[in-house]
Amino acid sequence: MNKLAIFASGSGSNAEHIVKYFAERKGDVIVPIIISNKEDAFVHERAKKMGIPSFTCSKKEFEEGDGVLNLLRSYEIDRIILAGFLLKVPENLLKAFPDKIINIHPALLPKFGGKGMYGAHVHEAVAAAKEKVSGITIHYVNEKYDEGKIIFQASCEILPTDTANDIAAKVHALEYEHFPRVIEQTLLG
Secondary structure, eight states: OEEEEEEOSSOOHHHHHHHHHHHHHTSSEEEEEEEESOTTOTHHHHHHHHTOOEEEOOHHHHHSSSHHHHHHHHTTOOEEEESSOOSOOOHHHHHHSTTOEEEEESSOTTTTOSTTOOHHHHHHHHHHTTOSEEEEEEEEOOSSTTOSOEEEEEEEEOOTTOOHHHHHHHHHHHHHHHHHHHHHHHHHO
8 A cells, every 4th residue: 555645735626636546446546645835735625525634834843853744644644635735845754755745836847946935936937938848847856946857747838928837737737637647657666
C-alpha cells in the first residue's frame, strides 16, 4: 500500500482531484492525511467532505522540530505530494523522504520558477513576457525552490489575447489531466 500525504496551502482542488483519481482506481494508493500551513485554507473543507483528516501546521512548526515528520510517520506516509503548497520544504523532511516529495509548478521550468513564483504571480509573469507557450512542470523537491529533477512537463499554447486568468485556466486543465497520472507512474517505478 502506497500512502500519500498531500500538502496544500489554498483551495485544494488539485488535492481533491488526486484523492478522487486514486479512489476510483481502487488500487494500492491512498491519501490518509492532508496538511496545510493555513488554518483557513479551503483544502480543509474538501478534506472533511472526503473523510480525510487534515491538519494545520504553522510555518514555524514546519521549520523547527520534528512535529510534522512525526505526524507523517504516525500515518506511515510513503510520499509527500505538494499541491499548491507555498512553504519551502525543510531539510528534515527532505532527508526523511529523499526523492519522495513531488511538486507541481504552473509553468515550464526553469522559466518562471523560484521564490515568490507561484499561482497568479506565475501567470502574470508569463503574460507580461508575452510567452507563446506555458504549461506545467512536475518535479522532485530538493533544497532549492523549483530546482529539483524534472519528472514531466506538458505545455499549452498562449494566444496574444490571453490574460493571466486565461493562462491560469489552461494550466489548471493540464494539472488535472496529468498530475495524478504522473504521481501514479512514479509509484510504479
